[in-house]
Amino acid sequence: MAARKAVEQELTRERILDVARELFVTHGYRNVSMRQIARELGYSHGSIYYHFQNKAELFYALVREYFSLLDKKLETIMRKPGHSLEKLEEVLLGFIEFGFTHQSHYEIMFLIKDDEVNHYLCQEPTISYNKFADLVHKLSDGRADSTKIWSLFLSLHGFVSHYCRSGQTFADVETMAKAHVGFLLKGLGLFFNNN
Template sequence: MSPRKRASEELTKDMIIQEAQLQFEKKNFRDVSMRNIAKNLGCSHGAIYYHFKNKADLFFTIIEQYFSKLNKLIDETIQDKEDDQTKLKKLFLAFIAFGLNHQSQYELMFMLRNEEVDALSQQAANNSYRKFAEAVQHLASHTVTVADIWASFLALHGFVSYYRGSVKKYEEAEVTAEMHVNFLLKNFS
């Protein structure tokens, strides 16, 4: 039998994140354990604690990556060369596309409620919403209220929530998404 390597030398943070993502996307937060993640990685669960304080810390790291992708999408939409109304439409459609093309991630970001992680993930969610709200305010052809922006966010979230699970990809709901967004844009033109 060969001597065992130190866990910190053989196990990387990225390996843990990748395995944890798979498990969080398949199971409820409560059903994922550090022991099971370690088992699938072929290491001791103590090795995971070398990289993460606890399951909530690991979950937050994953959620933060998802919000970074969404924030990047918002930034890219704003930087397009089109007129502001076209960019606003693209922003709304991009939000829906993100939600429907990344349904498991979207559920973890916006729909999972758990006391252990809510405090951590809420900050990332708030930052992402703030970025969305600032983009909408900037792109709208007139000053819009906070309530209008919040209502548009909820309408987009509701669309994603409704179609989540009944379609596999955004393209399957694209025509309906376009109609939904055109309806929402009436408030911003």
């Protein structure tokens, strides 16, 4: 009553991730179970444990790529032409937009406090944060020290995490997000006159 399937319909990490991704984006880490994923795939849930050590590793694989996606997004803004201050504003707004566009991912990346998840996610957040900090430091012409940058990050994080998985889109909060960024730029000592 236990069997191996024909090779052309063998399970792969990719096939599992595809199904997991879909469920995950709409329901979030805590509301997607290994059995749900397996059911969707037409396999027993045990088979997933052949391809992934556990749930945390599966979702880590799903989320890992999003750290570099965030990095790339910030770097793209960095490389655009324009004044530093405008670009800095874009970076901060970009972080918020990223959080809203990938709420389920953001939840694992920066929000969930789970020992098992944190076991896998030990490097990526730090690396991404360092890139963010470096960027802000440069764009502020060195006027933002590391303490202020950390405050900045926590303040952006507060914005995203409050709305995270609330159902609201970035468009819904864009006005407030811009105001928030303006507020934070002022905290940095960099003024901007659009509100």
